[in-house]
Amino acid sequence: MWNLPHGPLHADMYAYTMALAHFRKGDHDTPTTYHAFVRKNPFGGSYTLVAGIHDFLRWLRDFRFTDYRTDYLASLKTMKGNRLFDDAFLKMVAETPLSLTIDALPEGELTFPNVPFARVSGPQWQCLIVEATLLNLINAQSLVATEASRCVHAAEGTPVIDGSLRRSMDVGGYASARAAYIGGFSGTSNVxxxxxxxxxxxxxFAHAYVTFHKEEETAFRNYAETMDDVVMLLDTYDTLTAARLATRICKEIGKPLLGVRLDSGDLGWLSLEVRRILDEAGFRDTYVMASNDLNPRTIASLRAQQKAGEAAIDRWMVGTDIGAPHEGGALGGVYKLAEVAGRPVIKVAERGVSAADTKTTIPGPYGVVRMLRDKDGRERIAGDTLLSLDTLGRVTGWGGTDKLTGPDNGRFQLTSDLVSVNLADPERPTKFRTGQLCYVPHRRMMTRGDIVYEMPSLDEIQAFARTGLDRLDPAHRRLDQPHIYVAGLDEGLYEMRRRMIRDIHLSHQ
Structure with a gap:
């Protein structure tokens, strides 16, 4: 796994200063609940594919204030030169066991704006300390997993391979390669x-292997003679000449040419010409791989060319766009307080350019019910509704995340009608009727500091992600102007939020 050797020191400084202020006022152990969620999907898309929660759980296993960690905290000074953290505080953090309870979306599940990918409950000071690592691990991997799924969708069943290590923004490329595999990639160059x-x-091999030799023919011959799997990079000097050379050498030494790779130029036209050369030489099973700054849109464009008979590409290697997705920038997952000792709380932001364009949060601990419907003989997800945990239990018969098992936590039927209000268009609510098929996507991951979730294998996560993505209506998976998937608020939760916003505004006039 990604190595985070410093345990709870992987935190933002404000988490510790807030924890210290709480400790000195005696309210650091107050029970609180936080939600981690995205405000908008990356890449202008309609969904976010969740990844990284397993690494967060593994990090929590090392949540211990060892001597060197507390010694470092003890060494920190205020601007006045005094010790920042006193012995009483350090003794408290060192001797108090982790006691968080965490419900989260499993890796490979889909999330949407305001749908929590994690709900963290426990003592206030511990909820504060884990925020940065939770967001760091899940934001990074979810961004890459989402982009990888878009590449795979654009490739339409042809394999996509991760080649991001040299361009990855995380040391060692671990997050990029792992998340790309969850998103559907078939392998990685990261050994x-x-x-x-x-x-x-x-x-x-890279261009350096060819330029090392005095002549391309010597390079190709040496490689073909020494390797079982012969795959040639063709574009060091002249792509079509190299294609003819590769086929001739493999014929002469009696070895199959497994594949060729194109890394520059007009990939569509070159692939078609290379395919013709391969076929004429009898290498009809040789695959043609494309690389060179690919992303979902370039892959989709080349696939469109292929359908028109203007390209012949069988595989793809994506590097920069997975190591540092330029269009997405960073996933803006946030972590917001929702409840203090049973009291719902809300952050009210300044108004944005529209009624929905604010950072105002949703109060109280809430969950989500995900609706299912049959369309054209296939099961699709048909909208999410956010609702208080009490209401969630009432309308589904749901008994709590710690009681649920199975890949989708089982299916339910609504036991009463549910009205879902879209925050972007509250005047046109959606009504889900009694009997509507649905499921609850969250799972219990940790109970009072103990990890209770059995983490599946990476292959199982990839298969789970594929199933979830297949449930999305094709309109939600379009690369350009996708149809927006709505996660609305149950009308009871919507009204509570509206009242709290109104009361706060009135009290501050």
């Missing part, structure tokens, strides 16, 4: 991650 996670390791 260390392939070993650590049991992923297929994939790679050919």
């Amino acid at each position: 260390a991650v392939a070993r650590a996670l049991g992923l297929p390791a994939r790679g050919t």
Whole structure:
């Protein structure tokens, strides 16, 4: 796994200063609940694919204030030169066991704006300390997993391989390679991650192998003679000449040419010409791989060319766009307080350019029920509704996340009608009627500091993600102007939020 050796020191400084202020006032152990969620989906898309929660749980296993960690905190000074953290505070954090309870979306599940990918409950000071690592791990991997799923969707069943290590923004490329596999990639060029996670390791050779030799023919011949799997990079000097050379050498030494890779130029036209050369030489089973700054849109464009008979690409290697997705920037997952000692709380932001364009939160601990419907003989997800945990239990017969099992926590039928209000368009609510098929996507991950979730294998997570993505209506998966998937608020939760906003505004006039 990603190595985070410093345990609870992986935190923002404000978490510790707030924890200290709470401790000195004696309310640091107050029970609180936080929600982690995205305000908007990345890449202008309609969904976010969740990844990273398992690494967060593994990090929590090392949530211990060892001597060197508390010694470092003890060494910190205020601007006046005084010790920032006193012995009483350090003794408290060192001797208090972790007691958080966490419900979260399993890796490979889909999330949408305001739908919590994690709900964290426990003592206020501990909820504060875990925020940064939770967001760091899940934001990074969910962003990459989402982009990978878009690449796979654009590739329409042809394999996509991760080649992001050299461009990855995380040290070692662990998060990029792992999340790309969850998103549907078929292998990685990252040898260390392939070993650590049991992923297929994939790679050919680079231009340096050709330029090392005095002539391209010598390079190709040496490689073909020494390797079982012969895959040639063709574009070091002249792509079509190299294609003819590769086929001739493989014929002469009696070895199959497994594949060729194109890394520059007009990939569509070159692939078609290379395919013709391969076929004429009898290498009809040789695959053609494309690389060179690919992303979902370039892959989709090349696939469109292929359907028109203007390209012939069988595989894809995506590097920069997975290591540092430029269109998405960063996933803006946030972590907001929802309840203090049973009292719902809300953050009210300044008004944005529209009624829905604010950072105002949703008060109280809430969950989500995900609706299912049959469309054209296929099961689709048909909208989410956020609702208080009490209401969730009432309308589904749901007994709590710690009672649920199975890939979708089982199916339910609504036991009463449910009205869902879209915050962006509250005047047109959606009514889900009694008997509507649905499920609850959250799982219990940790109970009072003990990890209770049995983490599936990476292959199982990838399969689970594929199933969830297949449930999305194709309109939600469009690369350009996708149809928006709505996560509305149950009318009771909507009214409570509206009243709290109104009361706060009135009290501050």
